Amino acid sequence: MFHDIPPAVLERMAYLEARDTRDRQDGTPHLQRMRQIVPISGRFLALQLAGAPQGKVLEIGTSAGYSSLWLSLACRLRGDTLTTFEILPAKVQLARETYRLTGLEDVIQLVEGDARDDLMQINGVAFCFLDAEKDIYRACYDQVVPNLVPGGLLVADNATSHPQLEPFLDYAQDDPRVDALVVTVGKGLLVARKI
Numbered sequence: 001m002f003h004d005i006p007p008a009v010l011e012r013m014a015y016l017e018a019r020d021t022r023d024r025q026d027g028t029p030h031l032q033r034m035r036q037i038v039p040i041s042g043r044f045l046a047l048q049l050a051g052a053p054q055g056k057v058l059e060i061g062t063s064a065g066y067s068s069l070w071l072s073l074a075c076r077l078r079g080d081t082l083t084t085f086e087i088l089p090a091k092v093q094l095a096r097e098t099y100r101l102t103g104l105e106d107v108i109q110l111v112e113g114d115a116r117d118d119l120m121q122i123n124g125v126a127f128c129f130l131d132a133e134k135d136i137y138r139a140c141y142d143q144v145v146p147n148l149v150p151g152g153l154l155v156a157d158n159a160t161s162h163p164q165l166e167p168f169l170d171y172a173q174d175d176p177r178v179d180a181l182v183v184t185v186g187k188g189l190l191v192a193r194k195i
Contacts, residue, residue: 001046001073008102009069013039016066016098031088036063037131037157041186042070045129045155048191049074053151055126060115060140062086065098065108067129072107082108083122085115087132119143131157137168141192145177148194154178160188 005013020034037045049057049071057075059068062084075082086092092112099105111118116136120143128144130137137156144154159169159182172192173180180192 001050001077002043005073012098012102013069016064034064036066038186041189042067044185046070046074048153048155049127050077052127052153053149055124055149055152056122057082058125058128059084060130061132062095062110063091065095067131068108069102071129072104075107083111084108085111087114115140116143123147124149126152128154130154134162134165137165141172150194152194154192156190158187159190160184
């Protein structure tokens with residue numbers, strides 16, 4: 001999966017990585033920054049998704065589409081599509097550009113709007129990556145977990161980099177519906193597997 005990443009995908013990944021670094025250093029306002037995962041987290045997500053059970057694949061918080069690129073590698077392998085949600089119009093535009101430049105428009109469905117408006121209606125979820133505003137993690141989690149297939153995964157970013165997520169992490173790790181733990185990959189990932 002990682003040995004044959006298409007050149008257009010590698011090129012866009014490199015561009016977004018450089019832009020993310022620049023955004024973090026030059027004082028770009030918080031909501032305008034890329035705020036994307038680090039490459040090792042992308043690899044981890046792709047590996048987790050590759051081994052997930054059959055079902056729908058979701059992403060909450062697209063930004064410019066960097067994590068979508070990693071998830072799309074596993075989706076292609078599985079014969080799946082990714083449905084990703086982004087609420088900010090400027091980020092939607094960047095993500096559309098990412099998918100167009102990488103030729104992944106057939107694998108990724110981008111939904112503009114608040115994921116919380118749609119999550120309750122999406123059943124049979126095999127994998128969900130959550131990387132949105134931290135104050136909506138609990139609401140998204142509570143909408144996705146009941147719709148996960150047995151063995152389905154919800155993975156949430158920033159588990160070790162954002163102390164305000166501690167109550168959410170405790171909630172998920174105490175949730176009897178899932179087996180959950182925090183892994184110290186990248187900025188920390190909560191991995192919750194539906195029992």
